[in-house]
Every structure is written in C-alpha cells, then in structure tokens.
Amino acid sequence: MTEIIETPQVPEVVPKKVLGVAFWVAIGWLFIVSLIALLAPVLPIDDPGEIGAGGPREGPSWANWFGTDALGRDVFSRTAWGARISLVVGLLAITLGIVVGGSLGMIAGFFRGWIDHVISFVFFTLLSFPALVLALLITATFDRSLRTVSLTLGVLAIAPVGRLARASTLVFAEREFVQAARVLGAKSRRIIVKELLPNVLIPMGALSLLGMGIAIVAEGGLAFLGLSVEGDAISWGKSIVDGSQSRDLQNNPNVAMFPIGVMFLTVLSLNFAGDRVREYFDVKESAF
Amino acid sequence: MTRFMINKVAQLLLVLLAVTFLSFSALNLLGDPLFNVVGPLAELDCDAVEAGLIEDTTTTLNNQVGDCEIVAEARAVYRLDEPVMKRYVLWLGDLISGDLGTSFKNDLPVTEILKDKFPVSIMLMVMAEIVALGLAIPLGIYAAYRANHRADRILSVGSFGVLSIPNFALGVILLYLFALKWQIFPATHDDSSFFAEMKSLSLPAITLGAGLAATYQRLLRTDLLTTLQEDFVHMARAKGMTDSHIMWRHALRPSLFSIITVFGVNTGALIGGSLVVEQIFSIPGVGRELVQAVIRDDFPVVLGGVVVIASGFVVINFVVDLLYSWLDPRVRTT
Numbered sequence: 001m002t003e004i005i006e007t008p009q010v011p012e013v014v015p016k017k018v019l020g021v022a023f024w025v026a027i028g029w030l031f032i033v034s035l036i037a038l039l040a041p042v043l044p045i046d047d048p049g050e051i052g053a054g055g056p057r058e059g060p061s062w063a064n065w066f067g068t069d070a071l072g073r074d075v076f077s078r079t080a081w082g083a084r085i086s087l088v089v090g091l092l093a094i095t096l097g098i099v100v101g102g103s104l105g106m107i108a109g110f111f112r113g114w115i116d117h118v119i120s121f122v123f124f125t126l127l128s129f130p131a132l133v134l135a136l137l138i139t140a141t142f143d144r145s146l147r148t149v150s151l152t153l154g155v156l157a158i159a160p161v162g163r164l165a166r167a168s169t170l171v172f173a174e175r176e177f178v179q180a181a182r183v184l185g186a187k188s189r190r191i192i193v194k195e196l197l198p199n200v201l202i203p204m205g206a207l208s209l210l211g212m213g214i215a216i217v218a219e220g221g222l223a224f225l226g227l228s229v230e231g232d233a234i235s236w237g238k239s240i241v242d243g244s245q246s247r248d249l250q251n252n253p254n255v256a257m258f259p260i261g262v263m264f265l266t267v268l269s270l271n272f273a274g275d276r277v278r279e280y281f282d283v284k285e286s287a288f
Numbered sequence: 289m290t291r292f293m294i295n296k297v298a299q300l301l302l303v304l305l306a307v308t309f310l311s312f313s314a315l316n317l318l319g320d321p322l323f324n325v326v327g328p329l330a331e332l333d334c335d336a337v338e339a340g341l342i343e344d345t346t347t348t349l350n351n352q353v354g355d356c357e358i359v360a361e362a363r364a365v366y367r368l369d370e371p372v373m374k375r376y377v378l379w380l381g382d383l384i385s386g387d388l389g390t391s392f393k394n395d396l397p398v399t400e401i402l403k404d405k406f407p408v409s410i411m412l413m414v415m416a417e418i419v420a421l422g423l424a425i426p427l428g429i430y431a432a433y434r435a436n437h438r439a440d441r442i443l444s445v446g447s448f449g450v451l452s453i454p455n456f457a458l459g460v461i462l463l464y465l466f467a468l469k470w471q472i473f474p475a476t477h478d479d480s481s482f483f484a485e486m487k488s489l490s491l492p493a494i495t496l497g498a499g500l501a502a503t504y505q506r507l508l509r510t511d512l513l514t515t516l517q518e519d520f521v522h523m524a525r526a527k528g529m530t531d532s533h534i535m536w537r538h539a540l541r542p543s544l545f546s547i548i549t550v551f552g553v554n555t556g557a558l559i560g561g562s563l564v565v566e567q568i569f570s571i572p573g574v575g576r577e578l579v580q581a582v583i584r585d586d587f588p589v590v591l592g593g594v595v596v597i598a599s600g601f602v603v604i605n606f607v608v609d610l611l612y613s614w615l616d617p618r619v620r621t622t
Contacts, residue, residue, distance in 0.1 A: 125306040128605070129598050132560030137311060140582040140590050141318040217454040224456050224564045225579045237456075244460045244568065246475055250468040257464075260457040268452035 023276045026269035033266055037083035046074040048081040048234055057252045067254040069242065078239050079259050085146065085235040086216050092150035093215035094208045097157025102204060105165025110173055110192055126159035132221055139222065144230040149222065153215045164207055168200045202281045209274030213267040220263065236263045300606045307598045308383065312376050315591050324587040325362045326392050329355050362392050388592035393584055398592035402574060409566070409573035412489050413558050419497030420504055428508030429535050435513055447502035455561045459495040459568040466491055477571045492569045496561045500554055504547050511543035545615070552608035556601055
C-alpha cells in the first residue's frame with residue numbers, strides 16, 4: 001500500500017499592504033499646514049491685516065516669503081491665517097456630514113422598510129440640487145458667518161456620506177457576525193453601535209479625508225460667489241478672490257498664486273491620503 | 289417596459305415636487321418671507337403710515353410709488369396672508385404656467401430677467417463638455433492602449449492632479465497666463481459676434497472641462513481595459529485589423545457606459561462650476577445674475593433661478609437614466 005503523502009497547502013504569499021512613502025509625505029504636509037494654522041497667532045509673522053507690513057505689491061522676499069498685496073499686507077501670514085478658517089470649515093462640514101448623514105444612513109440600512117424609503121428619498125432630493133446651487137440658496141437666506149458657511153457645507157455632505165453609510169450597513173448587516181449577534185438576542189441599538197459602527201467607520205474615514213478636501217474647495221467656490229465668511233475673516237478662498245481682480249492678477253500674481261498653491265497641495269494631499277486609506281482597508285482587493 | 293416607464297415618471301414627478309418644495313421653503317420658512325421678497329422695506333411700520341402717523345418713504349428706483357405700496361403689492365403678489373401650503377400649491381401652478389414671480393428690486397418679471405441669461409450659460413456648459421470629451425476620449429484610448437507603460441502612468445498622475453485643482457484656481461491661472469500675460473484670449477466677455485463669443489468662452493470652457501476630462505479619461509481607460517479582454521477584440525486582432533481601427537471602431541463604443549452613467553451626476557458639478565467660472569471671467573449668464581440677486585437681497589430671482597436649474601438637473605438625470613436602461617436592458621429588471 002502506497003502511502004499518499006499530503007503536502008500541506010502553502011498559503012499564497014500575500015504582499016504586505018503598505019501605505020507608501022507618498023502617503024506619509026501627504027500626511028506630513030497636512031500636519032505642517034495644520035500646525036501653522038493652529039499656531040498662527042503666536043508665530044513670529046506679521047499681522048495678516050496690517051497695512052504696510054511691507055511695501056505694496058512686492059514679490060517674494062526674505063522678509064515677506066509670499067510677497068505682499070496691493071495694500072502691503074503680508075501674503076504668507078494671510079495664507080497662514082486663511083488656513084485656520086478653511087481647515088475649520090472643512091473639518092466642521094465633514095463632521096456634520098458624518099454625524100448626521102452617517103447616523104441616518106445606518107438607520108436606513110439597518111431597519112430597511114419605510115424608514116429606508118423616507119431617508120433614501122431625502123438623500124435623493126438633496127442630491128437633486130447641484131451642490132453649489134443648494135449652498136447659494138441656504139447662504140442667501142441666512143447671514144454669512146463662519147457657522148452658516150460650515151453648516152451649509154455640512155448639509156451638502158449629508159447625502160453623499162449617508163448613502164455610503166447606508167450601503168456599507170446593508171452589506172455588513174447580512175454578515176454572519178451580525179446574524180450571530182441577532183440570534184444571541186442583541187438589541188438593535190447594540191448591534192448598530194457594537195457590531196456595525198466599527199465596520200462602517202472605516203470607509204467613512206477614507207471618505208472624510210476626501211470630503212474635507214471637497215469642503216475646502218467648496219468654501220473657495222462660495223468665496224468667488226461673494227458668499228463665504230463675511231468681514232475681516234480670511235480664508236484661502238477669500239485670499240484667492242482678493243488676488244484675482246484683473247489688475248492685481250496682472251501686476252502681482254503672487255497674491256493669488258501662493259494661496260492657490262497651498263490650497264492645491266492640501267487638497268491633493270487629502271485626496272491622495274483618502275484614496276490610499278480606502279485601498280488599504282478595502283477587503284475586496286486583498287487576497288484573502 | 290411600460291411598468292418600468294410609469295415607475296420612472298412617477299419618481300421624476302415626486303422628486304420634482306420635493307425639489308420645488310424645498311426651494312420654496314427656503315423663501316417661506318427660513319426667515320420672514322416678506323423680508324425675503326422686499327428686503328429691508330419689510331421693517332417699515334406700514335400700519336403707522338396707513339394711520340397717517342408717519343410719512344411714507346420712496347427709496348426704490350421708480351420714485352413714483354411709496355414703499356408701503358410696494359410692500360402691500362408684494363404681500364398680494366406673493367399671497368403672504370395665505371397659509372403656507374396653499375401658497376405653495378398656487379406658486380407651483382404659476383411655476384408650471386411659466387410665471388416665476390416678480391422682482392421688487394427692479395420691478396420686472398423674474399422670467400424676463402432670467403430668459404436672456406440662460407443661452408450663454410448653456411453654451412458655456414456645452415463647450416465644456418465638448419472640451420472634456422475631446423480630451424478624454426483620445427487620451428483614454430491611448431492610456432488603455434499603453435496600459436501600465438510610462439505614458440499611462442504619466443496620464444494617471446496627471447489626471448489625479450487635475451482632479452485636485454479647484455476649478456476657480458484653474459480659472460485664475462488660465463486667466464493670468466492666457467488673458468493677462470500673453471493676451472491670447474480676452475479677459476472679459478465679448479459677445480459682439482458669434483466667433484468673438486466662442487473665443488471669449490474658450491478659457492472658461494477649458495476651466496470647466498479639464499476636471500470633467502480627467503474623470504472621463506479614468507473611467508474610459510478602465511472600461512476599455514475590460515472590453516479589450518473580450519473575444520470579439522481577439523477575433524478582430526486575429527483578422528489582422530490595425531490597433532487603431534480596433535480601438536476606435538470596435539472597443540470604444542461598448543466602453544462608453546461609465547461615461548454615460550456619470551454624465552448626469554457630473555452635470556451638477558458642471559452647473560456649480562459654471563456659477564463660479566462666470567464670476568471669474570465676467571460672463572453675463574445665469575450664475576452671475578443669481579449671485580447679484582443674492583447680494584441685492586432679491587430673493588424671487590434667486591428662487592426662480594434655483595428652481596429652474598434644479599428642475600433641469602433632475603430632468604437631465606432622468607433622461608440619462610432612461611438612456612442607460614435603453615442601452616443596457618439588464619437595468620430594467622432590477
């Protein structure tokens with residue numbers, strides 16, 4: 001009798017997932033920008049509103065890294081202070097989107113039935129407006145404070161975030177571990193919070209990075225419509241608008257181009273990091 | 289198919305109702321509707337004027353009418369003394385018959401104000417789509433043809449970068465380089481002739497089209513790579529057809545599905561983008577009119593514009609949906 005030797009199944013070599021150097025460069029940039037934004041009041045830079053911090057319309061120099069605008073205000077410090085509002089608006093907007101949209105989406109995906117119909121219809125209606133048109137409608141009726149602008153952009157984030165949360169919840173609600181919890185008699189609330197939430201949060205995390213980028217850009221869009229934060233408050237959008245009047249743009253493009261560059265790098269970093277996080281946690285793409 | 293159509297049309301009507309209601313509520317439920325219609329005039333104490341205690345003022349353009357008369361007229365035209373739901377139904381009736389209300393800031397029907405603004409905005413958006421497809425189709429085909437080679441990688445990084453440039457930033461950069469520095473294109477809108485208008489809309493159209501092109505290019509590349517695995521492509525290759533013939537004549541058409549799907553959704557971004565781009569390049573379109581209306585607190589114009597744009601967007605998505613289910617019958621059964 002010949003002995004059949006069973007060779008043990010060698011598991012396929014799964015390449016270890018890495019986020020890559022570029023990811024950490026992006027995170028590094030975001031960290032630096034956030035740090036400068038946070039520390040702007042104590043950093044040794046000119047007051048962003050100080051007229052005549054340098055001569056008017058000067059190019060970049062050692063004293064004024066990004067040059068000065070028509071009133072001699074320092075463009076670097078205006079960009080640093082602008083980061084405060086732009087980042088806060090982005091952060092608040094996506095937080096509102098995730099808290100409200102995420103909860104609604106999970107409720108819709110978990111309970112199904114008429115609740116799902118109603119919530120999905122609300123999402124669908126919100127998405128039936130071109131985003132900026134909805135923003136215009138809201139800001140037209142309210143004031144243009146930091147709170148309104150953040151709230152408006154947050155409202156825009158509700159439907160896309162909610163749809164993703166609903167879709168992820170639908171998928172996970174069918175999985176065995178959720179079924180098991182159900183059989184064990186867990187209450188709906190416990191299943192949603194303990195079983196579903198941790199799984200839904202991962203795709204939401206990736207989306208929140210992308211969403212923050214979108215909100216920062218949307219603030220810029222509102223600034224061009226004259227509907228961003230009022231008064232002396234500086235945002236990246238408002239700085240770019242300031243620098244893009246024909247005469248300013250022709251004579252000293254630095255006023256518009258430096259904030260554009262900083263904003264572009266920030267949005268690029270957010271998009272890239274979001275994309276990498278999504279791929280990193282994407283179960284479908286991994287080999288097991 | 290009939291059942292499918294009935295469902296779709298019912299859905300369309302329901303969404304149109306919701307969209308118009310939401311817009312209407314912005315005027316009527318957020319804040320004081322009278323203030324939204326006539327602005328600061330709403331704060332006049334018109335009861336006192338009527339009682340003869342204080343004099344009526346005239347602050348509007350046509351100084352013949354007293355402010356309180358305007359307020360009274362606005363109350364009547366917008367039926368502000370009726371309950372909200374009744375107002376909505378009557379307003380919807382007006383809307384369907386093409387009456388968008390009256391602007392009390394310049395005493396013109398809203399339809400009249402907006403009518404002339406739509407053609408240039410639509411022309412801008414059509415040009416943007418042409419730019420987008422004109423770039424995306426050849427580049428998408430090339431990227432799929434050279435998949436994972438250097439050219440494809442460069443295109444992929446490039447399109448990722450383009451997607452991260454906010455459209456207003458691209459607009460400002462193009463305005464600076466091509467209109468102010470090298471003066472190839474005009475910096476302001478010129479509609480003296482059709483050709484001049486096309487020329488002055490070129491930079492705005494490129495601004496709007498670039499982001500779309502990047503989206504389309506990525507989708508087309510992915511779809512083409514799937515199509516190129518199909519048997520009929522191997523067959524064509526076996527018959528000795530040239531690569532470019534296979535790409536353009538055989539593989540392209542079945543690979544356009546994803547582009548059609550995102551066309552509807554992207555129209556929203558396009559409309560939002562055109563609001564902003566019209567500001568940068570001073571194009572006298574709907575976007576500019578709406579923004580000016582917001583700034584002068586002329587809410588009827590804002591509401592009229594928003595309702596028309598949002599309804600148009602809903603209808604476009606409806607048509608894309610139908611087109612998609614017509615092209616791919618599997619959608620109908622799900």
